[in-house]
Amino acid sequence: EKLSQWEALLRAQASSGELAARRRGVAKALGLRFQRPTLRAIQEDVLPAAGIAGTVAEAEGRLMVAGTLEGVTEQEARRLLDRLLPAHMEWELALEG
Numbered sequence: 001e002k003l004s005q006w007e008a009l010l011r012a013q014a015s016s017g018e019l020a021a022r023r024r025g026v027a028k029a030l031g032l033r034f035q036r037p038t039l040r041a042i043q044e045d046v047l048p049a050a051g052i053a054g055t056v057a058e059a060e061g062r063l064m065v066a067g068t069l070e071g072v073t074e075q076e077a078r079r080l081l082d083r084l085l086p087a088h089m090e091w092e093l094a095l096e097g
Contacts, residue, residue, distance in 0.1 A: 011080065015051060017071020024048045025070065037086045039063075050080035054096075063091040 006026045007015050015022045029049035037046075043056045047067065054067015063085060069077055078093060085091050 011051070011072065011076060015071035017051065017069075021048075021051075021053070021070040025051055042085065046081070046084045050084060051077050052081075052093075061090070063089050064094070065091060066094045066096065068096050 003019075003022055003026060007022065015025065017025075025048050028045050039056050039058060042063070043054075047054055047056065047065065048070075051070050051072030052065065052067045053070050054065060056066075057064045065081065072080075074093075074095060081091060081093065
């Protein structure tokens with residue numbers, strides 16, 4: 001129940017994913033404190049907070065995010081990525097499966 005309350009503060013949509021993924025996403029969202037948005041930091045911290053299990057790479061000056069959704073809709077994942085990714089970089093989301 002507390003997990004659902006935290007999710008409501010961080011996401012517009014309630015998560016329906018596995019408990020471990022939900023906990024990881026909330027923990028990452030609460031702990032987002034990286035100085036410089038490295039690819040590793042984005043992959044390890046931002047993607048789980050946005051409800052995505054996947055990878056991130058840079059190609060042609062844009063971030064390429066690939067992965068699967070973890071209990072959120074594509075619309076919610078995109079909204080969160082738009083909020084959490086560096087504002088000066090364009091990005092693209094490719095969902096698997």
